[in-house]
Amino acid sequence: MSDTRKDPCKANACRIQACLNKNHYQEDKCLDVLEAMRQCCLKWHKESLCCSGIDLEKTYLPEASKEKKPTGKSNK
Template identity: 70%
Template sequence: MPKRKDPCQDCSCRIQSCLQANKYQESKCLYELEQMRLCCVKWHEESMCCSGINLERTYLDGKTCVKETKHKKTK
């Protein structure tokens, strides 16, 4: 039986891409980090990508409403 894809793998890949594009400045990838945290809140028992993620830390401090939509980048 084929193994299911990790439900948070896409979020993890988006974080890596963002960090690489922004010279590893975490502050430039807060949206992606928050999306990963939200994914892990839901899937932490099934996702290997979630090991070590602090589920209680928020990255956006309530300043932005996080939805399952594409992140708009500011100029």
């Protein structure tokens, strides 16, 4: 039937649900766990069923999007 291996991102999905429940479903209170899920899905999206609804292009933490922009060494 289904593969018996554990879903590598399931723990992150559970953390998202717990955080959203604790914070009355205010997504902005759970950005760190959402970003952790996205990072897991970037690595495991082909094996994890939990990643089916995750936008891999969306960065949840403002700091992460700023850090990604500089791609090389200084051009000076």
